[in-house]
Amino acid sequence: MLSPTSKIYLKIVLAAVFIESLAHASVYFLLIFKLSSTANSWSLTAIALTSALTGVILAAPLGNLVDRMSLRPLWLGSIIVSILSVFLLSISESLILWILLVVIYSAAGVISGSVVFKALPRIEGITPEKASSFLVSTGALVGILSPLLASLLYALAPNHSFIPLIILLAACFLIIFKAAPQGAPPELDSISWKDALLGIKVISNNHHIIYYLPIMLLVVLSTSVEDLSGVVYLQDIGGNFISPLFPSFPGDPGAIAYSALVASWSVGTLMGAHLTEQKLFKLSPAASLKIGGFIISLAIFAEGFFPSPVLITLFFFLGGAGNAVHNVGIRNLVYTEVAEQNQGQAWAMIGATFTVFSSIGQFLGTPYLLGEPQQVIMYSGLFPMVIIALFTLGMVYLRRNKINR
Structure with missing residues (x-):
């Protein structure tokens, strides 16, 4: 049975997961909106492919990194990288730099998503079934809200639309830093980097x-x-x-x-x-x-x-x-x-x-x-x-x- 204090911390951590997911998805839609109004259509394809291929190519080594490190500092680190990437996206006008930043931002998203998937069932009060249901619900809500949020931000302040998302990610960092449990150290003995590079042995x-x-x-x-x-x-x-x-x-x-x-x-x-x-x-x-x-x-x-x-x-x-x-x-x-x-x-x-x-x-x-x-x-x-x-x-x-x- 969870204490009232534990229940509050649990809700706070779950709220941070949702807010981070919403901010991550909204950044992608903002990029699409900006490029669709200021650049050639092929640049949209370049950003979309970069985002998708980053996850495909780096999935195995990044996933293995999650299995080899303590989850809490890795989670916090991925959010810091996301904040810096979004900040640089907000002040840059170079498509080449945007593509590079999208690679970094997408990699941070892969790490964060894998950490959340692995960490939630470890938190007191969350079973694997509850974690699965929460993640699916979060994905559905984010799918509804992220394009709306991005379009609203872009309509109200097209030159400063990334700033509220940076603030949301920063708030997530502070919440996780304060409320997320430390967790147990990782088990490394049965994991090899060779398996990670092969990319499919675990599956x-x-x-x-x-x-x-x-x-x-x-x-x-x-x-x-x-x-x-x-x-x-x-x-x-x-x-x-x-x-x-x-x-x-x-x-x-x-x-x-x-x-x-x-x-x-x-x-x-x-x-x-x-x-x-x-x-x-x-x-x-x-x-x-x-x-x-x-x-x-x-x-x-x-x-x-x-x-x-x-x-x-x-x-x-x-x-x-x-x-x-x-x-x-x-x-x-x-x-x-x-x-x-x-x-x-x-x-x-x-x-x-x-x-x-x-x-x-x-x-x-x-x-x-x-x-x-x-x-x-x-x-x-x-x-x-x-x-x-x-x-x-x-x-x-x-x-x-x-x-x-």
Whole structure:
């Protein structure tokens, strides 16, 4: 049982995790806003690729660093690096320097994310299941709030928009410095730098993760294909829905409709993350991956099959809940199957793998590359839905044969 003081410190630390995540994501959106209004379009691609590839290339050594060092000073150090990077971004106008700073900033983000993933279950009062649910909820809220915060800051003070985010990161540093527990020293004996440089040994040696990794990657690929095709498709049907109802609607009705539809997915994710904490909805990591992945795929298939904003909103609530179940299952699988001393590297490597498949999915989902956006979305949901169903039926068949023998 936690004391009242311990509960307060716990809430403060969790608040710092949320604020840091919000500030980190908002910095990225601010960069996009600034570049989209002041530079050529290829610079947007350069920043996006730099951010993504940094995590992919440095995931193994940075994750291993998390496993080899005390978490609290590493966490504080990553925030200091983030603050300095954002400060230099705010006073620089050079794209080359921005790219270099994005590499540093993204690396600090990988470290911070791995530290948080590994540290939360160590804190008194937080189980791995609660940590998973909190991280998924945080991701959903950040997905809703970060573009809004960044756009607001850029609209109000375009030349000083980074300053409030620097203040938020500084506040996180002070909170973690004061409230975060010291934690136990790392266990180094079973970890080698050679394994870190190879980058995949921690994952490849775990049969449970390898067994379910294809489902995870299939879901990432499916949602990423929908991501870009959905921009065109949802704006089109959403705009056609709003325009007759509000003929004098100010601004672009398609963009407003798209934002509302995407927000419904995030709201569903928040609801799903809350449900995963309830005893009635407790699932094993394997069941969470299969059920959550199937629901996500069903929602994406329905998005393409029913070109109705009302029906899509309902299915997006459902898909968002499935997204929460699936993501909680991923985290719980790592918590239960990977030794604590290797969790930092394992999580960093899984994140890097997801980034690679997300990039492939976004390329395949480029509007009109593979066909009409509506059809691409429908098939991007149908394919994983069928594969997950066949995978589950195959497992049931094999299990029954094993019992009968």
